[in-house]
Amino acid sequence: MAKDADRSFRLVTGFVALCVVALVAGIGVELYRESTLSVQKFGFRFWMTDIWDPVSGEFGARPFIWGTLYSSVLALVLATPVALGIAIFLSELCPASLRTPLTFLTELLAAIPSIVYGLWGIFVLVPFVRQLQVHTPDFMRALPFFSGPPLGVGMMSAAMILAVMVIPFTSSVAREVLKAVPATQREAAYALGATRWEAIQTALFYARTGIIGAIMLGFGRALGETMAVTMVIGNTPRIALSLFAPQYTMAAVIANEFTEATDDLYVHALVEIGMVLFIITLFVNVLSRALIWQMNRQPKPRAKAATAVPAAAGGAA
């Protein structure tokens, strides 16, 4: 019977689809299971102390949280204006013949592997940043943001490389969101005598929820980025405000120390960092998807519905 066949088809494919859901849950469970030792031993103190000494079994993860948040926020500050500029240019201003090649080129930024950015970072960006730091005028060096010796490796290099890596994600989602803004919004603005920029402002205002979502999606990317950051941030677990200071991130400490971790407590401490990184990125991503989704759900009389955030933002989907 076709009906039975239909039902079993739905059951089988549904089961496989459920596996994808189970996978996400499985990650959470597995990370929790592998971090119990450290969670039980240190509790909340794990996130409040700064001493990271595997030899004596002292684990405090605050410098990693700091490094992750600080580098991601800095990257966001650098990337957001550029990414929004790209999105506005490509969706509102660009001549049609340039749109496809420029979109493709900006999305290529997302295609370059993290390890290649890291390699480039070590041998090109870091020496450049070192020169920049050497030539920083003294009155600026007196500020806490620019104190310390000019090492090249450190927060500044990490933030710059992160910014480059985040730009394509934010701009591609922001572009989709802007595309979903009804043309009537802009036409109405022009009809009232708005300049080009004022019309864009109207569109931006209409799309604000989605644009915040796009920025947060970039933030989520920056939080979890591993290789490139590991290679340029200097890997020093110390909380510092200075952009010159070598620091450390959650992802980087896992990448560097996981295979060296000999005793169980050490491994569990690293997995706990992974678990919290998982929870933070989950939260940021869910929030950003919700914002973008809400934006796309608004009634739009004339515009074609934007596709859901492409799973491969920055890709061709």
Place this chain on the structure above:
Amino acid sequence: VSWTQWRKLKSNILVVLCGGAVVLALIPLAFVLFFVVGQGISSLNWNFFTHMPAPVGEAGGGMANAIVGSLMVTGLGALFAIPIGVTAGMYAAEYAGSRLASTVRFAADTLNGVPSIVIGVFVYGLVVLPFKQFSALAGGVALGVMMIPIIARTTEELVKLVPTALREGALALGASRARAVWTVVLPAALPGIITGIVLALARIAGETAPLLFTSFNNRFFTTSLTQPISTLTVQVFTYAISPYEDWHRQAWAGALVLVTIVLLCSIIARFATRRLERMH
């Protein structure tokens, strides 16, 4: 300056700034490609593909083992991810209105946002710990987990593009849903699905973080699934952070190979998608 003139001026300045943002973003792209090609090409020769890594202090050598390793681990990942990803994506498209479909969509998007290093830790606990062994298999699982959401979402998007009339035609002829999907919808969507897979491969072939403690690294040539295996990305990482000039050169050569593979896949996928979108 009058108010109107000021508004026009401001508009023009900001419009130019937006164009400037595009240029600004393309500068690092050009720089990265310039250095990867420039540094890589001088160290890239036939030996790179056929020879084993040379010991420290010895010039030359290659990454034959790492290239084979990368192919194996990525292939394994695809082997895991394609059936699950395509089926899940098909479900999400076929039963688009159902609650499970939106849950799957949400889960795939969430999984897509999980940092790759966390996937590495997850697979370490799932595959490496129980067998007490780093292995090519574990690396494959890690990459597979990362490919699943990409394949699922592209499959869904592309199956949705198949005209409803095709599907309805099959159903009207008395075909069951399974048969309609299998014989009509899937073949129609196949070029798109393959494109999605190529795209996923492009995204995953350059991954390093999830391999660091799953497939680990290996100085020797191996094709064993249960042994640690060397991969291009991990090898580039090892060489990049080493203090040796020769190894740095090898790292650049490895980066060039990686970038070439990834860009080729991206470009193929992009053009294929363009053509598909125009077809439907």
